Amino acid sequence: MPRISAATVADHRASQHAALLEAAMQILVAEGAAGLTPAAVGARVGLARSSVYRYFSATADILAQLVEDSIPRWAARLQAAAGEGTLEQRVRAFGAATLSFAGSRDYALLRAVASIDLPGECQDRIDQLHETMIEPLHAIAAEAGHAHPDLVAHLGWSMLGEGQRRLAAGGEQGVITETTIDVLCRAVLG
Template identity: 75%
Template sequence: MPRISAATVADHRAGRHAALLAAALEILVAEGPAGLTPAAVGARVGLARSSVYRYFSSTADILAQLVEDAVPRWRARLAGVTSGPGDLRGRVREFGAVTLSFVSSPDYAVLRAVVSAELPPGCRVRLDELHETMITPLRDVLAEAGHEHPDLVAHLGWSILGEGRRRLAAGADPEMVRETTLDVLCRAMAV
């Protein structure tokens, strides 16, 4: 029987799962999607590939769980900047700034991998649901401000931010892209 390194078996499994996710993210950042395999993740934490399958059913499952891990963290940051004090323009601008900062985060490697990965339809549906939760804080702040069509306006704003993220990821001048994107976002939101 393997030794557990926590007070309970459940805590041990949770710790091992977290270590495997961290290793998977490190591999994605360093090697890209081609380097991400259950065997590589296991090797990174000193676990046999067969043991990794107790936590993940496939490489696609590793990606899906990385998304499930990252999105709530980013959604919380987005909700935090839109729910705080300040005028509408400041809150929209902060939402945009946090969204653009995603590009410089290791979590961005997950997004890039998921976009190009062949995932089962159920995973795609779940990704769409998670994506929608990222837009919710902007939609909520727009609804609070009395926008007639907060959902549409929030999605249009997300598209503006998407182009900003794409340009940042491609290596464009970060300051110029950030300031121009945030300016266009605020104008589009009529704030």
């Protein structure tokens, strides 16, 4: 019988699950999506591949669970950033928080997810979660009086995505951040 390292089996499983997610994120950051397999994740925490399948059905499931863990954290951060101040201050804070994502290890996760074909239900869920990240910008665009706030928010998100890509590629942080946020303000606030 396997040993548990917690007070209860449920606590042990939760701890193992968290360790597996952390191992998966480390692999993604170090090796990209190509290195992420149930066997590699298990090896990183000392579990056999067959044991990893108790937590994840496949590599796509590992990615989906990482997204479920990561995006709500970022969505809350973006919501908080865009929550106070004038409309311009809110847009600038949202833009800065979004651009900071490029320097986080979660950015590797979203790049990995974008690089593989996911099952339809996984992609649908990722799309739903993605919308939660854009929602604060949508609310600002609506408050600014745009006739099509959803379109404005998505176009603004695309601008921020380009800024993130340039930052992740090692571009000049100050110039990219300032220019991207200035253009975003003009687009969202008119």
